[in-house]
Amino acid sequence: MGDYPVNEGYLVPVAATLMLATAAIWLFYGWRLYWLFITLLTGAAAAIVGWFFVSPHLDPEIQYIAPLLMGMAGAVIAVPLNRVVAFATSGALGALVAVAVAVGFCNVAPDPAAPEILAVAAAGFLAAGIPAAIFVKFLKVLSTAGYGALLAILGVGTIACVLLKETPRIKAEFVIAALIAWVVLTALGTLVQWRSLVIHKAQTQQG
Numbered sequence: 001m002g003d004y005p006v007n008e009g010y011l012v013p014v015a016a017t018l019m020l021a022t023a024a025i026w027l028f029y030g031w032r033l034y035w036l037f038i039t040l041l042t043g044a045a046a047a048i049v050g051w052f053f054v055s056p057h058l059d060p061e062i063q064y065i066a067p068l069l070m071g072m073a074g075a076v077i078a079v080p081l082n083r084v085v086a087f088a089t090s091g092a093l094g095a096l097v098a099v100a101v102a103v104g105f106c107n108v109a110p111d112p113a114a115p116e117i118l119a120v121a122a123a124g125f126l127a128a129g130i131p132a133a134i135f136v137k138f139l140k141v142l143s144t145a146g147y148g149a150l151l152a153i154l155g156v157g158t159i160a161c162v163l164l165k166e167t168p169r170i171k172a173e174f175v176i177a178a179l180i181a182w183v184v185l186t187a188l189g190t191l192v193q194w195r196s197l198v199i200h201k202a203q204t205q206q207g
Helices: 008-029 034-057 065-078 082-105 115-134 136-164 172-206
Strands: none
Touching: 008 136, 008 172, 034 065, 034 082, 034 136, 082 115, 082 136, 082 172, 115 136, 136 172
């Protein structure tokens, strides 16, 4: 049997579909799977850090070991360090939203290395991370809904790029539209999850 090349034309739509499916789970059922959410998110973040900051200093034959080990370590410590992870994950989401607001409404150039972007990201990180570490119960609903909304927007954007057959330039109008969509989806997901959480708590108390 011969080798059949992978049709890369299908990879992006499949990835976008997976993002949308995952987005729906995090949006509407995030509080039920919060332990899995923080485990996967922390493991992925640790693996990314390992790949970009540790692997370049290793021999090519063993470069994959750093992200693998760091990803596993991040996944293991995620649940015991619940508040720390809540601080980090919610802070990262807050940083993204703060940068989107700065780019969309304050005409800040979307340059990751610009001091203005770094300052805004740091402020957003702390503003979202500190309350998340204190009010874990509510913020686990808000953060899972927020990440679900972010995945939904990325999934829709990816499909749009496939249909347009090009990657559009990042403009303030796109950022504003994405930010509005994120707020609406996050609010919807938070309401649905909180209602589900209240009903579950009432049923548990009655039982």
